[in-house]
Amino acid sequence: MILYKSALFDSARQDAILAHLESYINRVRATMTLPPEAVIQAVDRLGSRIAAGEFDPVIARVASPEEVEEYRALAVRLMSRSALEARLKNELGEPLRDDPTSPIRQERRPLGTLFHIAAGNMDGLPAYSVVEGLLTGNFNILKLPSADDGVTVEILSALIREEPLIGDFVAVFDTPSTDTEAMRKMAMMADGIVVWGGETAITAVRALAPPGVKLIEWGHRLGFAYVSGTPSDEELAALASHIAGTKQLLCSSAQVIYLDTASMPDLRAFADRFLPHLDRAMAAHPVTDLGAMARITTRRRCRELAEALGERESGEVLRGSADCSLILKTDSALEISPLWGNVLVKRLPRANLLPVLRTAKGTLQTAALLCPVQDRASLTEVLLRAGVNRVRRAGDLSASFPGEAHDGEFPLRRCTRIVDIEK
Amino acid sequence: MSYRSRLFRWPDPYDTASTDALFTDAARECAAYHAAHCPAYRTLLDAARFSPDDLDAIGDLARIPAIPTAFLKTHRLRTMPADRLHTPIRATSSGTGGRASEIGLDWGACFCGLSMIAKVAAPRSLLSPRPCHYIVFGYMPRRENAMAAAKTAYGYTFLAPALDRTFALRWENSRYVPDLDGVIRAIVRHAASPHPTRFIGFPAYTYFTLKKMDERGIRVRLPRGSSIMLGGGWKQFWREAVDKTVLYALAERVLGIPEEAIAESYGAAEHPILYCDCRNHRFHVPVYSRVLIRDVKTLEPLPMGYPGLVNLISPLIRATPLLSVLTDDLGILHPGEECGCGITSPTLELLGRAGMEEIRTCAAGAEEILKGTESEKEYGRVKREK
Numbered sequence: 001m002i003l004y005k006s007a008l009f010d011s012a013r014q015d016a017i018l019a020h021l022e023s024y025i026n027r028v029r030a031t032m033t034l035p036p037e038a039v040i041q042a043v044d045r046l047g048s049r050i051a052a053g054e055f056d057p058v059i060a061r062v063a064s065p066e067e068v069e070e071y072r073a074l075a076v077r078l079m080s081r082s083a084l085e086a087r088l089k090n091e092l093g094e095p096l097r098d099d100p101t102s103p104i105r106q107e108r109r110p111l112g113t114l115f116h117i118a119a120g121n122m123d124g125l126p127a128y129s130v131v132e133g134l135l136t137g138n139f140n141i142l143k144l145p146s147a148d149d150g151v152t153v154e155i156l157s158a159l160i161r162e163e164p165l166i167g168d169f170v171a172v173f174d175t176p177s178t179d180t181e182a183m184r185k186m187a188m189m190a191d192g193i194v195v196w197g198g199e200t201a202i203t204a205v206r207a208l209a210p211p212g213v214k215l216i217e218w219g220h221r222l223g224f225a226y227v228s229g230t231p232s233d234e235e236l237a238a239l240a241s242h243i244a245g246t247k248q249l250l251c252s253s254a255q256v257i258y259l260d261t262a263s264m265p266d267l268r269a270f271a272d273r274f275l276p277h278l279d280r281a282m283a284a285h286p287v288t289d290l291g292a293m294a295r296i297t298t299r300r301r302c303r304e305l306a307e308a309l310g311e312r313e314s315g316e317v318l319r320g321s322a323d324c325s326l327i328l329k330t331d332s333a334l335e336i337s338p339l340w341g342n343v344l345v346k347r348l349p350r351a352n353l354l355p356v357l358r359t360a361k362g363t364l365q366t367a368a369l370l371c372p373v374q375d376r377a378s379l380t381e382v383l384l385r386a387g388v389n390r391v392r393r394a395g396d397l398s399a400s401f402p403g404e405a406h407d408g409e410f411p412l413r414r415c416t417r418i419v420d421i422e423k
Numbered sequence: 424m425s426y427r428s429r430l431f432r433w434p435d436p437y438d439t440a441s442t443d444a445l446f447t448d449a450a451r452e453c454a455a456y457h458a459a460h461c462p463a464y465r466t467l468l469d470a471a472r473f474s475p476d477d478l479d480a481i482g483d484l485a486r487i488p489a490i491p492t493a494f495l496k497t498h499r500l501r502t503m504p505a506d507r508l509h510t511p512i513r514a515t516s517s518g519t520g521g522r523a524s525e526i527g528l529d530w531g532a533c534f535c536g537l538s539m540i541a542k543v544a545a546p547r548s549l550l551s552p553r554p555c556h557y558i559v560f561g562y563m564p565r566r567e568n569a570m571a572a573a574k575t576a577y578g579y580t581f582l583a584p585a586l587d588r589t590f591a592l593r594w595e596n597s598r599y600v601p602d603l604d605g606v607i608r609a610i611v612r613h614a615a616s617p618h619p620t621r622f623i624g625f626p627a628y629t630y631f632t633l634k635k636m637d638e639r640g641i642r643v644r645l646p647r648g649s650s651i652m653l654g655g656g657w658k659q660f661w662r663e664a665v666d667k668t669v670l671y672a673l674a675e676r677v678l679g680i681p682e683e684a685i686a687e688s689y690g691a692a693e694h695p696i697l698y699c700d701c702r703n704h705r706f707h708v709p710v711y712s713r714v715l716i717r718d719v720k721t722l723e724p725l726p727m728g729y730p731g732l733v734n735l736i737s738p739l740i741r742a743t744p745l746l747s748v749l750t751d752d753l754g755i756l757h758p759g760e761e762c763g764c765g766i767t768s769p770t771l772e773l774l775g776r777a778g779m780e781e782i783r784t785c786a787a788g789a790e791e792i793l794k795g796t797e798s799e800k801e802y803g804r805v806k807r808e809k
Contacts, residue, residue, distance in 0.1 A: 012634050012637055016638065176627060176631060178627060178628065180601075290719055290730060290753060294719040294732050297719055297721075297732070298493060298732070298749065299493070301489075301491050301494075301722065301749065302491050302494045302497075305470075305491075308467055308470035309463055309466055309498070
């Protein structure tokens with residue numbers, strides 16, 4: 001299904017529409033303006049309708065019943081007028097030069113045309129990415145993920161019904177990923193490409209993007225916890241609960257717990273203390289997804305067979321009774337864990353923090369810092385200097401706060417440019 | 424004659440009910456062979472306290488240690504040493520997760536395999552002496568490309584004598600590039616030929632090409648006997664964004680090929696048994712394999728109708744201990760009678776893949792972009808975590 005000029009078209013029309021898209025976009029950009037207020041009002045209204053449960057059947061197509069609840073809460077938080085106005089003010093509201101004695105005047109303008117390539121495995125993200133493009137006044141081309149199930153088109157259509165003007169600024173295609181020709185055409189029309197994904201995705205998009213197109217990349221990130229001194233049981237419980245609650249699936253989830261030590265026995269002592277917390281947390285947040293359970297069981301089965309052949313896993317492994325484990329490693333690399341409550345525990349004396357974390361540049365995002373209060377400021381400083389963008393308390397790795405940046409940037413700002421006009 | 428040969432020569436390829444005893448015997452024979460010649464496999468059987476002699480009845484199949492495909496990708500279990508193996512075929516899985524398992528076929532397995540293909544292909548009239556043109560929506564074979572998917576698709580082009588073969592993925596400048604326009608030109612050319620055209624390969628490319636023809640208003644009427652065989656991997660069609668019925672309608676409109684002439688097949692490198700759909704497009708379990716669905720937590724076998732991990736059992740292969748393979752697919756078995764096509768062996772419905780491990784938020788949607796066209800990877804879609 002294709003969404004173009006506020007109407008739905010059969011996917012078979014793709015090439016015909018693409019042939020005229022450039023001239024259509026040029027006409028829109030030459031003659032029309034999308035004021036932020038129009039977008040805010042439409043998104044706010046749609047958010048209230050989602051919050052009221054009107055879209056539950058649509059969301060239920062891609063989410064479990066508990067997740068429907070979660071998405072509704074998310075809609076309220078991200079789509080309300082106050083949230084959107086705060087974002088615009090916070091991200092775009094810095095004073096631009098307006099000095100009567102200056103020979104120039106500055107304005108913030110849309111980048112122009114954005115091509116969004118959004119994730120297939122995070123529902124709602126494609127629409128969210130387009131809304132960011134609309135708020136900044138851009139024309140938006142969206143390539144749907146193959147697993148979309150029509151949800152994005154339905155949400156964007158509802159948005160267009162709230163504010164018909166939006167329909168002139170959106171073109172959505174369900175182009176299969178094999179159609180590189182069409183993807184390249186879309187990339188050629190864009191001033192910026194917004195891509196959400198892992199290293200492979202980003203590399204693929206870089207190969208696709210013509211020179212001169214701005215790349216707005218939101219790549220995978222890895223979170224970790226840094227523990228110095230002796231944390232309280234409350235802190236450990238909060239960290240364990242976050243690990244179990246997110247199953248380590250989020251960019252901000254802790255993959256590794258680093259200890260401020262050079263001693264392996266210290267790791268073991270910490271793991272002995274932390275495992276009961278993790279076990280309790282996993283029992284409270286069991287894995288319920290059939291596919292996830294199958295993966296965990298298959299991995300266990302592989303391990304049993306390898307052990308039967310006399311193979312030993314590298315590093316010491318402490319297993320909880322609730323299908324969770326702490327894996328004690330001798331290296332210090334920041335890497336992805338086996339997920340689902342299986343956490344890597346590594347040594348990282350504070351003197352090595354910066355050089356070690358620098359080797360993970362590009363994947364750094366969130367650090368939960370568990371340390372004595374007198375060390376907090378200095379350790380925070382080292383983490384930030386190493387490239388970490390968010391420093392949080394034990395259980396707050398994923399918590400979002402109003403006005404916060406995304407991976408070190410204000411997303412809306414990346415969708416715009418500053419123009420200088422001589423008076 | 425070995426039990427294996429008798430099983431693979433059984434006249435009715437879907438007569439699972441009458442072949443239970445023979446299948447058990449063949450499984451015992453296969454397990455004993457691997458236990459005697461593959462020390463690692465022997466160790467695994469011992470660790471599970473399982474002896475091939477424990478196989479007395481079909482219900483005992485569940486006791487054979489099931490080896491995950493993930494394990495086969497990291498452990499080269501060989502019953503016949505590679506240099507001694509006079510094997511005509513070495514195939515690898517597509518390595519979607521970055522690693523591929525290596526499968527060897529012994530000569531005996533090849534003969535059994537040919538008999539199997541002839542029998543399974545018969546009900547769908549796939550075996551024919553009538554020469555035809557082939558359009559392969561898959562990889563042009565190269566000596567270096569050991570991928571089972573490429574070999575399977577190429578293998579199908581021998582079911583009827585080939586006049587010529589056109590490949591949608593051509594090898595140019597050290598990479599595979601799609602050449603759909605070349606394919607469309609070939610289709611138009613073949614429409615004027617008195618011989619039928621057979622289409623083979625990945626459903627995604629098939630659909631995509633037909634859609635392109637439809638858009639350009641290209642309509643041909645291919646001679647009777649023309650057909651489409653979809654396949655090239657387990658992960659190809661189910662839950663694809665395109666509904667099968669859409670593809671059937673498109674094939675009728677653009678090529679003049681009716682739904683009855685569209686068959687779907689699948690197989691896995693680790694379980695090289697040919698599954699071909701019935702006229703209701705369901706996959707009945709053939710006599711050459713038995714399917715168990717196992718509980719995702721306990722791995723205990725589940726009754727029909729319950730979803731779980733798909734465990735495939737076949738005594739075909741001697742070179743590698745693939746007797747009982749635990750796939751990373753989720754599936755359900757249904758009683759065969761419910762299908763209504765007349766075949767009574769159970770049907771296997773595939774629900775999707777347990778999938779790979781990935782971080783969720785920032786997603787992998789674009790990762791598929793160039794997959795399948797710019798690399799040798801099988802075309803696949805990134806599974807959404809739920």
